Amino acid sequence: MLPEEITGYELDKSVRQQLRTLSKDNAEGVARHLVAAAELLEENPEKALDHAQHAVSRAGRVPAAREALGLVLYRTGEYAEALREFRTARRLSGSDHLLPYMVDCERGLGRYERALELANSPEAQRLPEADNIELAIVVSGVRRDMGQARAAVVGLRLPALQRATTQPWAARLFYAYADALMDLGESDEAREWFVKADEADRDGETDAGDRIDQIDGFELTDLTPEDEDEQDPRLAEIDLSEYGAVQPQRPEATSVEPSETSVDGAANERAVSDDIIESAAPEAESSGERTVPRATFDDGSSRG
Known part of the structure; x- marks a missing residue:
């Protein structure tokens, strides 16, 4: 079922020009399926795949339809099937802009x-430059x-x-370079490039900001137990909000007269509090992340 708000335009x-080889009604239907596949790719890959397959069943010789199906399969990790669709789309269109995806499929298959060989x-x-940069990012991952x-x-x-600033591919190139430097153990230089990636990332495509925090040693930890009944009563005495945890609600305390042992009890409680705060201190850790090209259903070359 296609949402009525999707028109295909x-x-x-x-891409619409490619659909001119179809009848008017069929072209409109295929166009709407392609749009639905693109819009659902992130939130519901299964439905996106269903729409892409419908498009191919109605327009199997339209390069954009085969490319769309290949991209959905690629994003869901079905590299062998995605590679087959990319090869078909490339043969039908005569365009080489899918080569970075094809190289990454071979990488995903461990070949x-x-x-x-394909990258060379x-x-x-x-x-063109944008596709060449995308290919370089993939090849770096292969290495x-x-x-x-x-x-x-x-x-x-x-x-x-060196000359990248805010081009569509700039943030991804900076990020990939920083990630590769981390793998080499050059964390200080990597941080500089993660900062560049974060500044260039206008659309939130990367997690460069999080990687910077990891290098700097910042990591929020939720100290609130999943089961409130199992909460450590000692945590009730500590303001955990600044450590990333929700401050538990405490019942109003009743006034009691101080006793001779109250001073020692308060000291012990502060010692326990200090121990818990120290145990809540975060540890920095870095993790590699495999970078992949962004999916698009445009027959052009923008993958920034």
């Missing part, structure tokens, strides 16, 4: 040598998977790395 003009093909050497950390860094030292 949301597609890029170049690193084949991935590098003559067709790959002719890619890291192969245990070649230094080669992964060197492969991203493109001329574009």
